[in-house]
Structure formats: C-alpha cells, structure tokens
Amino acid sequence: MILRRYRFALALLTAGALCSTQALAAIAYVSNEKDDSLSLIDLDTLEVINTIEVGQRPRGITFSKDFSLLYICASDDDTVQVMDVASGKIVHELPSGADPEQFSLHPDNQRLYIANEDDALVTVVDTDSRTVVAQIDVGVEPEGMAVSPDGSVAVNTSETTSMLHWIDTATHELIDNTQVDQRPRHVEFSKDGSTLWASAEIGGTVSVIDVASREIRHTLRFPIRGIHPDKVQPVGIKLTDDGRYAFVALGPANHVAVVDANSFEVLDYLLVGRRVWHLEFSPDQSLLLTSNGMSGDVSVIDVDNLKVRKSIKVGRYPWGIAVKP
Amino acid sequence: MAPFLRHWLFGLALIVGSTSATLAAKPIKQIAIGYLELQLPATPLLSNVLPEPEDSGLQGARLGIADNNTAGRFLGQHYQLLEARSDDPATLTDAAERWYQQGARVLVANVPTANLVDLSRQFADRDMVIFNSASQADELRTESCLDNVLHTQASRAMLTDALAQWLLAKKLRRWLLIVGTREGDRAYADAIKRSAKRFGGKIVAEKNWTFDADLRRTAQKELPLFTQTDEYDVVVVADEPGDFGEFVLYNTWYPRPVVGTQGLKPVLWHRVVEQWGAAQLQSRFGKQSGRWMTAKDYAAWAAVRSVAEAGRIRNLPADIPLKQRLLHPDFALAGFKGRKLSFRPWNGQLRQPIPLIQPRALIAQSPQEGFLHPITDLDTLGFDRPESRCQLIADH
DSSP, rough: OHHHHHHHHHHHHHHHHHHHHHHHSSSEEEEEEETTTEEEEETTTTTEEEEEEEEESSEEEETTTTTTTEEEGGGGGGEEEEETTTTTTTEEEEOOOEEEEEEEEEEEEEEEEEETTTTTTEEEETTTTTTEEEEEOOOSSEEEEOOTTSEEEEEEEEEETEEEEEEEEEOEEEEEEOOOSEEEEEEOTTTTSEEEEETTTTTTTEEEEEEETEEEEEEEOOTTTTOGGGGGGOEEEETTTOOOEEEEBTTTTTTEEEEEEEOOOOEEEOSSSEEEEEEEOOOOOEEEEEEEETEEEEEEEEEEEEEEEEEEOSSSSSSHHHHHO | OHHHHHHHHHHHHHHHHHHTTTTTTOOOOEEEEEEEEEEEOOOSSSOHHHHOOTTTTTHHHHHHHHHHHHHHHEEEEEEEEEEESSHHHHHHHHHHHHHHHHHOOEEEESOOHHHHHHHHHHHTTOEEEEEEHHHHHTTTHTSSSOOTTTEEEEHHHHHHHHHHHHHHHHHHHHEEEEOOOOOHHHHHHHHHHHHHHHHHOOOEEEEOOOOOOOHHHHHHHHHHHOOOOSSSSSSEETTTSSSSSTTTTTTTTTTEEEEESSSSSEOSSSTTTOOTHHHHHHHHHHHHHSSSOHHHHHHHHHHHHHHHHHHTTTTTTTOOOOOHHHHTTTTEEEEESSSEEOOOOOTOOOOEEEEETTEEEEEESSTTTTTSSOOOOGGGOOOOGGOOOOOOSOOO
C-alpha cells in the first residue's frame, strides 16, 4: 500500500516534470521513412524523448498553423494521417490521392496541397470537411510543394519532367511552367514571397526564381573540394527570416551549403550525416536540423556560428522534419 | 489522309488548343520513335523455371513514351511509339524504312548484334539515330564502331568490371571460372578475364561445363567434383541463358560464394533496385505492365527518355541535330541510379552505375569506392577512351 502510494506520487512527479519540459522546450518531429515512426527531439536537451508509430513510409510532415495537428504523408498507405499533437494519436485520415510525398498547408490553415508522386497529380484537400477540392495534372513524379506567403499561388516540382508548375489557388488552374535543371525536389519561397528557390537533385543546382516573371534569375552550383560533382545533389532548402542565409542540403555529398541569400555566394559547406535531405529551423532560428537518411540521424547546426553542434540518432531513413514551439 | 479524318484531327487540335489557352499556345510537335524487336525462339534450358517475359523491352519503351508525353503536355510535344516485332529480320528492316519515309528519325533496336550491324548499315548516311537496347557485345564498343548507334544496354565489360571491382574491394582475389558452351557464355568469360587482368583478379582454374545431365536431379553429385580444383575465394559462372549456373550455388567443393551470370550478379537493372527514387519508376512500370521491369525494359526506357532529355538541354540552339545533343557534355539523364547518366562521346555507350544483386536484394552498386578516374569514376566500368577505336563525335 505504501509502495503503491509512493509509485503514484512518483508518477505524478514524473508527469509534472514532463509537462513542464514540454511546455518550455520546442520539439522537433522527424519522420522515419523505413521505420514507420516519428522521432521526437527535445530542442533544449537535444535528445530523443519519444517515438510514435504512424502509417507506412512516412515522408512529408507539417503542422497546422496552431500546432494542434500534425499532418503526415503516409506514402505507402496512400493517405495523409492527421495526428492530434497533445495525445500523439492519429485522429483521422485525409483523402490525399495515391502515394502522397510532400505537401504544403495554405496560409488559410484549411487547404492542403499534396503532391501525388505516382499519379502525376497535385491533390488539394480541405482539411475541415476532409474532401478533395481539386486535382491538377502536373508532370511525372511530382514532389516539392510550396504555397506563396500571400496564398495566391502554389508551386509544385515534377522530378522526371524537370519543371515547376505554378497553380492559381483561387481557380486551381495551372498558370505556368518553368523549366529547371533535372530532378527538382524542393521549392521554398522567400519570406516576402518575391523569390522562389528550387533545388535540382540530378542537375546539381539551385535556381533562384523571380516570382513575378517566373523566370530564373540566378543558378547556384556547389563545387566541393574532394567530392565528385555527380554526388552533389541538392534537395532541402531553408531560408532565414532575416533574409541573410539560405541553407541547402546536398544529399549524398553529406554537406549543407551555407549561401548568402543576397549575393548568392556560397559561404561554407558544413559536414553533416550521410545523404542529407531535409532541413528545419528551431522556432527562434538559432538551430537548423538536418535529416540524414543513410546514417539514420539528425545533425544540429548552430546558425549563429555556422558549426555543427551535435548528431542525434533517430529511426531508419529519417526524411521530414517539423518543429513545434 | 482521308479528308474527314483530317477535319476531325483539326477539330481535336482546336479543342486541345482551347483547353490549354491559359498557357502560351504552342503548336504540338509530333515525335515518332520506332521500336524494333527480333523475336527469337527460346533456348531450351535445364533451369527453366522463370522465363523472360514475352514483352521484355517493349514495355520499357512504352513507359518511356508515357513519361515523355507527361512532360510533353507542358512543352507542346507529343511522342508516339511505332512498334514492329517479328521473327523475320526483313519485316523489321521494311518497317524501319517505312517509318523513315514517314518522318521517324529515332529507332530503339531490341535485336541481336548482327541485326544491329545490318540496321546501322541500312541507315548509313541518313539522319537516323539508333539505340541499341539489347546487344552487350564488347566489339561494338571497341572495334566494330557504328557511327549512328548509341548503346543504352551495358556492354559485357561494364558488367564484369562492376563485379571485379566488388570482388577486389572484398579481397576475393582467386577465382574459379566455369564457362558454358554457348557463344554468349564464351564472350562473358572473355570479359571476366579482361576484368581480372584489369583489376588484379587471379583465375586459378577455368573449366568448361559440357555436361548434359539434368542438374535438378544430379547437381549435388556432379558439381562438388567438378569444382574440386586449386583453392579459390569465389566461383565465377559464365552462363548467360541460365542453363546450369543456378545449380552451382551451394554445390561447390569449397564453400565459396558464386558470382557472375548467377549468384551475385551485375545487372543493368532489376526489381530490387529501389533507392534513388527507383521505387517510383518500378511502381509506374508495374502499374503499366503488371510485371517486374527487366534490364531490356530499362535499356529501352532509357533510350526513349534520352530523346526527350536531349531536346531539353538548356541554352543549346534549336538546330543542333539529335546525335550531337545526345553526346553533348551538358546532356544528362536522370536514370534512378543515384547519378546523372550521359553517353560516352567516343563509343556512344551510356555511362551508368551497375547494380550487383541477389534475387531478393541489392547488395552493392559499382563503381566501388576507391576506383578512381581522372574524369568520372563511371568510366572505370567498360571501355575507356584509350581502349576504344571508336569516335562517334569530334572532341568537345
């Protein structure tokens, strides 16, 4: 009896301790493509605090604007799962179309733009009514998705067609296509929405595109000493809100490029884990996290001094990262 | 063309035009690609459990066309596959001639070496680009150079170099070579010997398999004795059609791995390749054809896709002919092998990584780390520039 009471008190204490850390620290959610799970990293202690099982082959993940829900592309289940963040439980699924890979939530917090990799489609889903609003034909193997900060346009990349497809979010019509280098993987708008950065994995480049004219303004290359150019395969891109840096994940080159976002000069290459694909900032943008697929870990980059601080082991083939403040 | 049909097509063009009115209205450019396949009678085999699919190669070409057309919608291009399959070579050459007259300028040839040479001659001095998606003959990459032919199929030397690099990386230096009786087996064995010399393997014994017993019943009795030679680290089998080689595994005198045409096998493509986005290609292919994608499918797919990519090299004047585009230094094909693929300007061989597989898993992919090359390590596989007499195009 005494023992039981003691245990109960301990449980209360532990729960209290957990709650308080959760209340304070931001948490990074990392999707593990080959473990069908999410790893949760406490961004104060930089340690994995929980692992949550989800659907098959989780890749792209993103939070609702209030961080109460997490959307998860469960690619091999052909669905987008919706997780209640407080309980860590999947509460329902969205009709995403087949093989969802990446997606982007519109600023209205309602429309989710989903790239269906196997079907050459972009599916737009209303997250409230859980219905498909529109499907738009795009090129082969659509992957990257981004919605402009003002919400007027959604951009999709099709890997095998090597194009960016510009979609009017009012009419859901295709308004233009921009040809970029081979196998575009990811697109990222600048904070003011004036430029769009697009990575080309096989082309080995990042194109900086003027959003008004939808034309390429600058093409970045990443020559790294001692690494064959074929192995420099840009995927994930992140831009700091202050407009100072762009970070580019270079895949099997195992480095993240630091780019001056104004002069487009590559300032440094930071060595991270193997096959680095996606990137995400901590809420105050003091840290940048990278998902390293082959080495199964997450590297933590200190944005102020541009040094890699730590690597954290997660599940097998970490793919996407989303951070909750 | 019947007048009513022409009207109908014109109507269709108008409809197509109007639906894409939001985009810049471009006239649709039609591009025809011919696919030729000489259908050979199946060789009788001792190991006859898993036959090659009947439409191996054709389905790959069809998927290439579908991929090209998905992009073509946005570029104002439409690709069409003209298909001819026959057991009579004359039927194929007639079809090719007819297609040329109708304006086709690209052929994908799934035919044996001799027929490929004939086809090349048929179009000598005419603007036809021919892709070899079937022949692995080394002489086509070294001595018997065909000016109008590019090879998306691997040469035997590429395959055996890929294997040899892996063996040497594993320090498996001493090889027992077992060779079948067919012409292809001997050619494969020659390629093995070349690779051994090139990378430092030692062939401790070479034996010809001439037995005609059905090995499914007698392998356990015959193979241990047959493989009783000086000690080896590995058994290399040269049995291209898969006659006896499957039975060498687990039946050797010394308990050693089996590699080559069976066992750990260097291939152009296989179902187990799923990294580097290949899962998507495999899944598209499976949906279309209801089966696995073979190496011949991959070679035909890569040929058809190359035509589209050659047309899209940025900042290249529009009037540059297809062959020059394909061999241009800026040409790149995303071939789901983790690297961009390009053609060797001397012999038109598509340079590409070679997967080493067992039937249920990808074990490694060559070039192996540490095999260096001044230009690209992909050229450590197969015939490098100084090893070939071919020069398809003047150096850039």
